[in-house]
Amino acid sequence: MEQRTYRQYCATARTLDLVGERWTLLLIRELLTGPKRYGDLQVGLRGLGTGLLAARLKHLEREGLAHKVLLPPPARTPAYALTEAGEELGPAVLALARWGLKWAMDERRTDETFHAGWAVLGLRACFDPDAAAGLRAVYEFHVDDEIFHARVDDGTVETVHGPTRHPDATITTTKEVLAEVTAGRLTLSHATETGAATAAGDDEALRRLPGIFRLPAPRSRETK
Amino acid sequence: MEQRTYRQYCATARTLDLVGERWTLLLIRELLTGPKRYGDLQVGLRGLGTGLLAARLKHLEREGLAHKVLLPPPARTPAYALTEAGEELGPAVLALARWGLKWAMDERRTDETFHAGWAVLGLRACFDPDAAAGLRAVYEFHVDDEIFHARVDDGTVETVHGPTRHPDATITTTKEVLAEVTAGRLTLSHATETGAATAAGDDEALRRLPGIFRLPAPRSRETK
DNA sequence: CGGCATCCATTTTGATACTG
């Protein structure tokens, strides 16, 4: 397998030859928030069978986009992480996400799963480097029982699964509320006012939060 | 058909539900350089059967990403064009291309097709808005018998199939040379020095050309 | 757990023949 290629000497086609198969870009999306274990990947990718997951991981390894790592001491369990080449697919995945935030995030369907990590990546997708100029802050997000943090440093962001040492601000909410916020139907400030979310920590960091992550106004694709 | 969905409330997954199937993003790539007729799409997408092409086009129409148009007077033949939503997939396609330019454009394989339009889109992928600040110029590319033009206007580009009225500069070369240039193995200035390409027109436009389209240094994905 | 192999029902695709 994997002999199916577009046979085009084109940068887009060559890229899609490597990561265009079903599930592959979503697998990379999962790894963009940090190394993940086999089982956690299965949780994030419901519907991807264990056999296909193994095949995709092997493919990414063979192509130099991901590699197997041992999680640091407390865990010491095998996991998968992106290589430099894999990490650099981030902008492409985020560009797809940016488009989706604007054109495809209508009402959540009843059978759709939702994970906090996707929303955090959504935030990263609409990070505005200019608005974050001169800001250095670490935000920690507590969503139900999951924790993520976003490290903003003068025009750059990193969004990583897991807690951080010294967050400047902490936002606590539920998956449901977070879904509404990243879909643009609810603002974080409105959620805190109604008690659906709580925000605590450094005042400046909190004040600038909505400015540096600018969600696009949702649009409809209806026949125009 | 189209019942296969990732069932994830995630911007990336929602986008890939719409355009993640095989051929779809390449079809959009073709349309990113202007409206195309059914037959021309088949030429640009060798391997995509006529049945699947029809299905994909119908899908894009149904989802509001493309629509059927009549080509302007001289031609007056049906064609397909992107809607606003479809056009906005450009950044995502270009992000994939940018990655490919850096990590995947090794030696052209003997069975790979190559079209000038792909290279022109490659140029657009590495357009540097800052370097183009204050520049207003139209470049016309003559590649074998195909013509494209790039309209640069103070930080923005458009790359369109077909000639333009008043090009500021004209670059003439062959498909083979152009392939080497966009793959980063040959610079345009070196190609003109050896006569593999000719460049004529406004001096400033020509002088700034290599600066505004900055091809990334190719990298290998070898095990790191 | 992590990871791979097997079996099988469905979809998707690729290639080509065919029609207005």
Next chain:
DNA sequence: CAGTATCAAAATGGATGCCG
């Protein structure tokens, strides 16, 4: 040309089962 119809080959999904 633009597009349908048809059919064989390949990919997917889902359920297990196995082994360290």
